[in-house]
Amino acid sequence: MSAPPILVVGSVALDDIRTPFGEVSEAFGGSAAYFSLAARVFAPVRMVAVVGNDLPAEHLDDLQAQGVDTRGVEVADGLTFRWGGEYGYDLNARKTLFTHLNVFESFHPSVPAAFRRSPYVFLGNIHPALQAEVLEQVEDPVLVALDTMNLWIETARSELLQVLGSVDLLILNDSEARELAGEPNLVRAGRGLLELGPSCVVIKKGEHGALMLGESSMFCSPAVPLEQVCDPTGAGDAFAGGLVGHLAASGDLSDDAMRRAIAYGTVLASYTVEDFGVAGLRDVERADIEKRYRELRLLTQFGVEDPVQKTHA
Amino acid sequence: MSAPPILVVGSVALDDIRTPFGEVSEAFGGSAAYFSLAARVFAPVRMVAVVGNDLPAEHLDDLQAQGVDTRGVEVADGLTFRWGGEYGYDLNARKTLFTHLNVFESFHPSVPAAFRRSPYVFLGNIHPALQAEVLEQVEDPVLVALDTMNLWIETARSELLQVLGSVDLLILNDSEARELAGEPNLVRAGRGLLELGPSCVVIKKGEHGALMLGESSMFCSPAVPLEQVCDPTGAGDAFAGGLVGHLAASGDLSDDAMRRAIAYGTVLASYTVEDFGVAGLRDVERADIEKRYRELRLLTQFGVEDPVQKTHA
Numbered sequence: 001m002s003a004p005p006i007l008v009v010g011s012v013a014l015d016d017i018r019t020p021f022g023e024v025s026e027a028f029g030g031s032a033a034y035f036s037l038a039a040r041v042f043a044p045v046r047m048v049a050v051v052g053n054d055l056p057a058e059h060l061d062d063l064q065a066q067g068v069d070t071r072g073v074e075v076a077d078g079l080t081f082r083w084g085g086e087y088g089y090d091l092n093a094r095k096t097l098f099t100h101l102n103v104f105e106s107f108h109p110s111v112p113a114a115f116r117r118s119p120y121v122f123l124g125n126i127h128p129a130l131q132a133e134v135l136e137q138v139e140d141p142v143l144v145a146l147d148t149m150n151l152w153i154e155t156a157r158s159e160l161l162q163v164l165g166s167v168d169l170l171i172l173n174d175s176e177a178r179e180l181a182g183e184p185n186l187v188r189a190g191r192g193l194l195e196l197g198p199s200c201v202v203i204k205k206g207e208h209g210a211l212m213l214g215e216s217s218m219f220c221s222p223a224v225p226l227e228q229v230c231d232p233t234g235a236g237d238a239f240a241g242g243l244v245g246h247l248a249a250s251g252d253l254s255d256d257a258m259r260r261a262i263a264y265g266t267v268l269a270s271y272t273v274e275d276f277g278v279a280g281l282r283d284v285e286r287a288d289i290e291k292r293y294r295e296l297r298l299l300t301q302f303g304v305e306d307p308v309q310k311t312h313a
Numbered sequence: 314m315s316a317p318p319i320l321v322v323g324s325v326a327l328d329d330i331r332t333p334f335g336e337v338s339e340a341f342g343g344s345a346a347y348f349s350l351a352a353r354v355f356a357p358v359r360m361v362a363v364v365g366n367d368l369p370a371e372h373l374d375d376l377q378a379q380g381v382d383t384r385g386v387e388v389a390d391g392l393t394f395r396w397g398g399e400y401g402y403d404l405n406a407r408k409t410l411f412t413h414l415n416v417f418e419s420f421h422p423s424v425p426a427a428f429r430r431s432p433y434v435f436l437g438n439i440h441p442a443l444q445a446e447v448l449e450q451v452e453d454p455v456l457v458a459l460d461t462m463n464l465w466i467e468t469a470r471s472e473l474l475q476v477l478g479s480v481d482l483l484i485l486n487d488s489e490a491r492e493l494a495g496e497p498n499l500v501r502a503g504r505g506l507l508e509l510g511p512s513c514v515v516i517k518k519g520e521h522g523a524l525m526l527g528e529s530s531m532f533c534s535p536a537v538p539l540e541q542v543c544d545p546t547g548a549g550d551a552f553a554g555g556l557v558g559h560l561a562a563s564g565d566l567s568d569d570a571m572r573r574a575i576a577y578g579t580v581l582a583s584y585t586v587e588d589f590g591v592a593g594l595r596d597v598e599r600a601d602i603e604k605r606y607r608e609l610r611l612l613t614q615f616g617v618e619d620p621v622q623k624t625h626a
Contacts, residue, residue: 089497184402185539185540185541185542186538187538187539187540188540191540205521208518208521208522209521209535211535211538218538218612219612219613219615220535220538220612220613221613221615222522222524222533222535225499225500225524225531225533226498226500227498227500227501227504228498229498256615256616259614259615259616260615260616262615263615294617297615297617299531299532299533300532300533300534300613300614300615301572301613301614302532302534302569302572302573302575302576302610302613303569303572303573304607304610
């Protein structure tokens with residue numbers, strides 16, 4: 001593949017997940033894992049993360065086999081980050097049962113020399129000071145995208161605002177957008193976030209899709225309406241992976257390209273939620289993705305023609 | 314206007330509404346009022362309803378002035394239906410403070426002879442037995458649309474199922490769709506509702522837009538993203554009014570026409586929520602509606618081209 005590479009930094013975790021449709025324990029996950037498995041469909045992915053020496057070797061082997069370069073994954077003495085969560089029938093609301101940072105607690109991302117010239121960079125939702133450390137190690141990126149979470153908005157706001165000054169694309173969910181902007185109206189919140197540095201803000205709304213705000217453009221995508229949703233964990237990271245992956249592959253950062261990239265992100269997220277953990281992303285093929293992209297387009301298109309003018313003028 | 318007329322039956326009410334942005338008392342409202350003020354933009358509207366002799370004359374005069382034929386509005390001895398409701402910052406969730414049915418309690422809709430040949434019929438969310446009474450009085454309609462509510466799903470299910478057998482288009486909100494179908498997944502709920510009679514189901518999701526399911530088609534529209542939402546009361550009825558109004562005006566019931574009609578319904582709903590009560594609908598002009606329709610289209614469109622194939626094949 002000749003698409004330019006994407007550098008991702010984020011968490012790698014072992015997750016315990018319970019939904020009304022089943023449960024899994026010690027499932028491979030984390031924001032960097034979901035992002036990578038979605039983005040690698042479109043472009044080579046370089047991962048920077050930390051794992052404990054308890055992580056079964058198969059997980060990183062599997063990533064390698066899927067085209068993810070894991071030379072930036074540090075294996076530290078100790079246990080891998082663990083997260084446990086539970087969902088009810090309202091899969092848009094989740095309850096965190098436990099978070100054990102383990103080796104993640106003292107993580108300082110080190111970008112291997114071979115990764116430093118990565119034109120596309122995705123800063124997963126780690127502490128903003130660590131996101132800034134990564135940016136300092138990267139040379140002349142074309143596009144820097146950043147995700148964050150309520151925890152950092154509340155506990156590391158000034159560091160977050162500082163790193164946002166160097167970010168092109170901010171991807172975050174609706175409650176985070178409202179909290180960071182201090183504004184309940186989502187459109188006004190998005191406009192407020194644009195003033196913090198990024199030239200584009202993408203607000204994820206879970207099953208209700210995504211809203212993009214640019215300096216002079218707005219775009220809405222629904223989520224793919226699915227008959228079977230199994231586990232929403234990682235959908236937002238897979239969305240970001242599909243989005244940034246497609247931007248890298250197209251080499252186009254225009255408004256039209258951003259819309260298409262959001263639609264591809266939406267498609268990758270839809271595969272994620274159809275199975276537990278990363279299972280839904282593992283076997284998805286390019287032809288399936290293109291088919292679902294066309295279905296999403298059919299789902300949202302309507303004509304400009306106004307037949308009223310014709311028949312009753 | 315040469316568009317064929319629409320018959321609407323539903324409630325006319327005086328509403329007390331409180332939102333974080335203000336409050337109004339004894340505001341003119343009710344499902345038939347909102348529906349009519351939206352539909353009359355596209356087609357002549359004939360209203361069947363009941364009011365008390367306390368209703369200030371200006372309200373019906375105003376409807377007449379806007380092109381709504383109110384000859385089917387019965388003025389009964391007693392008080393007009395009154396409803397009180399309150400919204401918090403989550404405008405998608407509302408709390409009913411009181412419901413005084415008053416003259417509505419003993420209402421039996423009588424369709425004037427001049428209204429009986431109405432090609433388009435909208436049965437607002439009154440008791441399904443009354444909806445059936447209206448249908449019995451109408452001759453050969455082209456399209457019958459029906460809205461309902463949780464109260465009737467819970468207390469008059471068999472009557473509702475019976476009238477649904479004579480309905481072409483079912484318009485209801487997401488919680489109603491889930492409850493009527495007995496299915497939490499919205500796509501499966503929609504498919505279940507298609508089996509009850511209607512050839513098309515439109516599920517309203519408030520600020521999250523609408524989902525249409527036909528026998529072989531699905532369409533998603535977002536709501537118009539607004540910087541100022543004032544009062545969501547009546548938005549669902551205005552949505553139905555814009556939708557059915559545009560279908561009547563276009564004389565086209567194809568899948569493409571249904572998509573356009575849903576987009577027009579979405580636009581009318583957006584004007585409704587920008588002000589209290591029916592005020593947002595009163596002054597809206599056709600040119601404004603067409604402009605916002607084009608904006609909604611721009612908001613949702615994305616290309617089929619996949620530049621990845623071109624640049625990296």
